[in-house]
Amino acid sequence: MKEEWKRLLQLFWTFFKIAPVTFGGGFAMIPLIEKEVVEKRKWLKSEEVTDVFALSQSVPGGVAINSATFIGQRIGGIKGAIAAVIGVSFPTFLIVLTLGISYFVFHDHPKIEAAFLSIRASIVAIIAYAAIKIAKTAIxxxxxxxxxxxxxxxxxxxxxxxxxxxxxxxxxxxxxxxxxxxxxxxxxxxxxxxxxxxxxxxxxxxxx
Structure with a gap:
């Protein structure tokens, strides 16, 4: 039981750390998931993670939530899926809530607009990097x-x-x-x- 709770906490914390960078519809989290799940935790193989991403895009829902659900279920069953989904959803919920409250105060600020412009450009680079990483196992x-x-x-x-x-x-x-x-x-x-x-x-x- 202790080992099970430890694994669930690890799943929650892993996706909790990844969630804040899931800009671009969740595709930006792909290289981070591979680094945490494959290289660091060694829960899954790189080929298995590639299959998870393909499956996540073929069903309704966001890539981030779907990937967390599939990986969590694969590692810890239903409880693992729930832990991963909560982990990947909670930071996003807090960030969106905070941005929603402050939007009407800062949305016209030049520096804020410049920051988001740079973020969008950076996300393109991250998604391209994710595509290259997946290509190494998919092709x-x-x-x-x-x-x-x-x-x-x-x-x-x-x-x-x-x-x-x-x-x-x-x-x-x-x-x-x-x-x-x-x-x-x-x-x-x-x-x-x-x-x-x-x-x-x-x-x-x-x-x-």
């Missing part, structure tokens, strides 16, 4: 690279949910075709290195 062969290349311009014309569903459907078809052709479907980048130490294996449709 494992030529087929996943092709899906990314096609998906980026497609997002300008179709809804993100449709893009995710299309990507999932394309992945299922791609893996099925590879299996029928006798090729090995990679699940992560490390797999190729491990296999190369033992025997040659085909990892993509071109036999690379």
């Amino acid at each position: 494992v062969d030529k087929s996943t690279f092709a899906i990314m290349i096609i998906g980026i311009p497609a997002l300008f014309f179709i809804h993100p949910i449709i893009a995710l569903l299309t990507g999932a459907f394309t992945g299922i078809i791609t893996i099925s075709i590879k299996k029928k052709l006798g090729y090995k479907a990679k699940k992560d980048r490390k797999e190729k290195k491990k296999k190369d130490e033992n025997e040659p294996v085909y990892y993509s449709g071109t036999g690379v």
Whole structure:
């Protein structure tokens, strides 16, 4: 019981620390979650966190809340999900409440406007960094690279949910075709290195 409460407190505190920087719809928290959950706490693997982010974007709700819910449930069950959601929600609630109260006093102040302008620019950099980090685990062969290349311009014309569903459907078809052709479907980048130490294996449709 003591260990369980300790884990719940760790989940709460981890997301409590991350929450104040969840500008940009929660995408800015992705590198921080990976650092805390994967590198520091070692609760999940990098590939698992990438799957959580993909799933969080494919269901209704904010990325921050959804990610906290999935990760909390994975680590501590229902109680873990509740602890993570409270942790990620509480700081945001306090910040929004404070900003809402002070908005009518400071919203026309030049320095405040300049600060928010810089914050928006910084968030773009953080989201780009998160995209690069996720790409390192999500792009494992030529087929996943092709899906990314096609998906980026497609997002300008179709809804993100449709893009995710299309990507999932394309992945299922791609893996099925590879299996029928006798090729090995990679699940992560490390797999190729491990296999190369033992025997040659085909990892993509071109036999690379």
